[in-house]
Amino acid sequence: MASIPGTAPQAADQSMIEFRGVHKWYGDFHVLKDINLVVRRGERVVVCGPSGSGKSTMIRCINRLEEHQKGQILVDGIELTSDAKHVEAIRREVGMVFQQFNLFPHLTVLENLTLAPIWVRKMPKKEAEELAMQLLARVKIPEQAKKYPGQLSGGQQQRVAIARSLCMRPQVMLFDEPTSALDPEMIKEVLDVMIELAQEGMTMICVTHEMGFARTVADSMIFMDGGQIVEVAPPKEFFANPKNDRTKLFLSQILSH
Amino acid sequence: MVTTAPSRVHLAPTRRVAPWRDVRLRGIAAQVITVGTVAAVVIYCAHNAIVNLEQRGIATGFAFLRREAAFEISSTLIDYSPASTYGRALAVGILNTLLVSFLGIVLTTIFGTLLGIARLSSNWLVQRVTGWYIEIMRNTPLLLQLIVWWDLLRVSAPLPREAFKPLPGVFISNRGLNLPIPVWQPVYLWMLAALVAGALATAVVAQRMHRRQELTGKQFPLVWTGVALILGPPLLLFLLAGAPLQLEMPVLQGFNFVGGESVTPEFAALLFGLVAYTSAFVAEIVRSGILSVSKGQTEAASALGLKPNWTLRLVVLPQAVRVIVPPMTSEYLSLTKNSSLAVYIGFPDFVSIANTEANQTGQVIEVIAILMAVYLTISLTISVLMNFYNRYVALVER
């Protein structure tokens, strides 16, 4: 279970991601307020909350797409600082899937997947291509390898994006609202891939509104509001018995329709 | 309620980041290296330049601006003679460039806009002819066009002795256009003041009448009132003073005209050439600006009962203007810079005079520095002015 430090004993070497007293400001706006969090290896965490609550910002701090001003972030024991080598090492181990897919439109699907392994992990081309084909098969679209992203549907593109991150053999996968930009009929295919990934034991932090998915997959639910972590609980408890009033309000809003 | 428990007891000590791996320090290092390299190159070039200049016995510094110029300039807006200083010669050049640029910009805006609208005409012939004009102007070099204009004006015009006389006192020959110019009378100053006062008065009346229209809906014949206010008083003053008008006529003396105002063929060629060329580009800008206003706008305006004239004025043009202004600014700048081609056809613009001075004094670096500084100032001024206008007409968006 994702825990707030100090509430339960845990082995330090099992922690994958740690936030210690993390604060972030955009100018005067205090967007992350004292975030404390430990995510252990193999845990699946779903983060939810109203828009502007800082959930995307929090996970983007993990791979340094955003910089935090105060506190510490550790990924697999490596601290995230302005040390270039640390940042590089962390980005190799952390994969990210974006809401807007962000596939490289001028490269084929296969090239999208093999670009980073070849140039960052220094894999020989053949090996990278074999790995890429394996992963494409896993997300169930091996036949699209030679196509360009513009020729694929949204659901297919997002699955390619997931495969692209997996090609780097990351230890953690971050998902930033992966299905929010998809037409409803394509959400399921992407969620299925994510569920499979979770069942294989990948450590995941997922920002999403898909509560069905959360109930199936998550080990912990985190509710964020106004830049703070308001509530942490396993899904059963979270949905049935939210302790905080803000959590109750939020759940009532999104579960009503 | 969830409380955030205090951080764990054994915090891993923050390791000091090795300096060569710190992103911030790397950034500073990169900047230092870049600036250093640029500085090194500059110093190297400067050193070579100093050595070379010494060898050729060329002075440095701007003292040459006070020396006597000893060359003649054919078109001057201010008094100048070969006994004037180099500095004054440059001033003449700058004024000439500004004159050509200003007139060029005004004429291009008018002609280019008309061309652009004509390009959208429903008359097939008009559309085609303007289209061909634009294509030819845009696809041939400006220098070539200037040469053609210049030759045309010089070669096809008659000798001064047989000058073409469309009006008394107006002569067209291969020396250019010679016009009579009124001798300055004291009452002209009052007339100018009256003109300015009339313009201000019109502005005030316009504002009042707009307010009145907003409140009561009554419309006001602003155009006619404005004309009366601006032109009336000066005309009245003129008549009251006894209509003093004394023209200084150009008179043929020897091979040229003396007296009056003259417009050299070089100036005319430069002006017409620049206007003809740049108007083609402006026409395209205006055309795409008008087209960019979506059809829905015109249809909505028609549905509201607005006549086409009003639609154009109130709905299409204001929106088109927003799209047109930025590229139009580029064209203005372009025209100003293109006026430098005057050096080839012998019109004494700023570049041309600077070139002469650089050749005479050998102080190339100083002259080019002045050249670039002046052009940069002109460009910046035009950009800033257009930026103001742009902000003034910009859409207020969410």
Next chain:
Amino acid sequence: MADLAQMQGRPLEHAPLRAWQWARTHLFNGVLNTILTLLIVYAFFRIVVPVVEWALVDATWSAESDRACEAAGGACWAFLESWGRFIIFGRFPYAEQWRPALVLVLFVAMLAVSARPGVRGRTLLAIWIGGLVAVGALMWGGFLGMPYVETELWNGLPLTLILALGGVGFAFPIGIVAALGRRSKLPAIRWLSVAYIELIRGVPLITLLFMASLMVPLFLPTGVGIAKLWRAEIGFALFFGAYLAEAVRGGLQAISRGQYEAADALGLGYWRKIYFVILPQALAISIPSIVNLFIGAFKDTTLITIVGIFDVLQDANTGLNDPAWRHAYVEAYATIGMIFFAFCYFMSRYSQYLERRLRRTGTGPRRK
């Protein structure tokens, strides 16, 4: 006059296409249009017809001097017979002129191949570098039995192309670096880039050519000379570099932030990110601007006449100085005009085609 709906592109309702109906709607609708139509037709007969007579009907195609043309009263295309070759090739040794001719063909071929849709970045680069090397080899000579020809004698049309393409070619690295520098977070680099770009864009090309022509020799160590051609190339490269930087910057801005982030998230690092992900997209987007820049560059090469280099314009003037052909200036300038028009017109058509294609296919993920 201008029907507003017509302006906005709404097609007029299609009446049966009889000539008179068409003329009524397109030529004579309204008083103003009728007057204009009549004016244009009148001008056509008064201006165009005599010009065509002069240019084609009464023209002399072969003669010894312009006196013969004067007798015929028409255009003196015979001027081209005597001087045409000089206008195109200038003072390049007569016997070796097959070399610049080949260079012309090579350039056209390179442009044609680059225009084909299937060509990708790496191939394009290879073609151009290979082509430029071949051009250099042909023009300089000095091997395989081809005598060496110094750059002073490279004149006329091949020179125009070398300057335009070389200038824009060398401008590429400068422009790309300046564009990236302008977007850098490091202040010193950003200010240097902005200073370069705004300084160059604020001054006329002629000042840069003067600068390059007169000042570069001063900046080199005493005794080291540099051919006029290279000075002009430096001037052009610096000039177009600034404009290219703005064009590429437009492309860089058009790329969504997500692309940068995705590349960062994959751990690619700055230079790899720029080379593999950002630049290919930015350049693709800015191609129409770049082609327009090149068209402008092509026309701007005429300015080298002012710094004393023999391009087509200067060659034509040399021809006109020949006492036998002093009066043939109209024909000379018309020829040069037509050469430029041909090149520029087709290039601008191509640029419009590119713009249409880019707009249709789009460069981002198709959002359904």
